[in-house]
Amino acid sequence: MDNDFLQQYCPQCGFCSSPGPSLPNIGVPSGRVNQLLASNELPLDCELEEFKEILSSGSEHLHSLNQRLSQVRHLLNRLTAQSMAVEHQLFISKTLTNPARKVPCEVLEQIFSWGMVDPMNATIGSPDDSLDARDFLWTVSQVCSTWRVLTLSRPRWWASIRLDLQAGPEKRDPGPLQRFLHRTTPQALRNQSVESVQPSLPPFLAYRFALHLERSGDHSLSVFMGSKRDISTHPLLPLILSSSPRWGKLHISFYKPESFRALEAVSDSLDSLHELRVSVFDDHKFPSRWNTTAFRNAPKLQTVTLNDRPNFFQLPWSQILNADICGKVLKILPEFENATTLTLRPTKRRLSVTTIFASSHLTRLSLWESHHAVPQGTIEFCFSLMSLPKLLSLELHYHGRCAQLPYFGWRTLPSLTSLLISAPSKVLDWSDTCEMLRFVPKLESLSIEATIDSDAIFHTLISDQPSLRRLDLTGSEMSFDHKKLLNMLDCRRSERQTVLNELVLPTPLMIVDSEVWKWSSIWISAVTRGLNAVCRSHRSTIYIIQDETADVANAPSTSRLPSS
Incomplete structure (x- = not known):
């Protein structure tokens, strides 16, 4: 065939x-x-x-x-x-015809901004190094002409510089990018970059750093520098320090005291610095009584974060407005004369400290017992040394063995409107908790992260918190009769109290009762009056089971009232 x-x-x-x-x-x-x-x-x-x-x-x-x-x-x-x-x-x-070509520049700008790492959150050894050929900005600026025009027209992106100073040239493989930079960089800029650094530095690193500075325009720089090695002899350091007058935000993460000393050369040129974050590691290698004056003269410095050893650094403490300090915080606490926001993470309780810290400026305070090495009662001891008549927000974080709440009096926190007590998987002393709440009558927001095994707190919320608007139980284990919470909502409808308008629950309320109409009407009335009920783990916020002998474990299959 x-x-x-x-x-x-x-x-x-x-x-x-x-x-x-x-x-x-x-x-x-x-x-x-x-x-x-x-x-x-x-x-x-x-x-x-x-x-x-x-x-x-x-x-x-x-x-x-x-x-x-x-x-x-x-x-x-x-x-x-x-x-x-x-x-x-x-x-x-x-x-x-790819739809990506139709994406407006405004949308691309937002997408690109998500791909960049804030230098204040960078870490040593991370792949986000501004001198690495694979860094986000270097990559997207070579995809197409549209993306290149967009990236080069946003100088604030190039003002974010992350420098992993322990990475060698082998990590920052030049490849095609070195040829691209050499081709597109003006000859004068190439000559200036090469002449300003030591011969041991690969020229393409100087090109990239110089281009970052050039493309950032006049924007204030946000810089991260980190290394486990001594950077005082790093060949790129002179070029980096030459940009210090433009530093607006600075994050340094060093292991060697010599690295901090290297920054003292520019201590008088930090006129733009307004935010500083310092990460100290292996502090046992630092000599006793060691300190540095690198940041002593920073007239605009207002925000400081120190992960340890605050006594190492001579800072203009009196002008600091926002601080997050870990370590021996009580020793320097009196120097925060004008601070408005403080986060204190003490690692040692100094019983010899008896100076009262009185501040009429502090409005937000966060105290942490962050690990088991912190003695029990550290928060209570710290709080006993404070007089804060203008404090509006207080956060108490317990991560040790137990939570020992501080003592409140009528004059302790007369202006407090927001309180957070975080003690995950711990049972609070509810008598102490209720006693504390009695002395903060202006409280508008209460957040609790703990095991709630008593309904005593809801009796307190009925009578002692007339201004409460928000109750957040996210992170709590609610092992109490949930009808007590509904009863509290019902009792707070009196005219002399502010109606609770936001309730955040970790799990749905389980109501097992023969009088379905009673609890349903309370819930519907609360929702009608504007209660915003939110459940983090479920679509519904309440299950009402008519038969008292019903199995609560089968609650999701019973009738339920949806959230507002």
């Missing part, structure tokens, strides 16, 4: 032609043919006639087949080329 097709149809256009020459079949049995091939025996006369006939017509037949094979090969090549051309056109069309 295939033979007939090849003879009658053109493989290129399908034209039907007359049959071509055909090769007659050999009439000699195959066994006889094999016998003749295996010996020198002469075929019989009739056999010779058949073989001669095949020889006479075979050449013409073979020539015809070769012609057709040539035509098929030519057609195959043409079809293959056309297939590749169509595939290429499809690829081009798909690329050019």
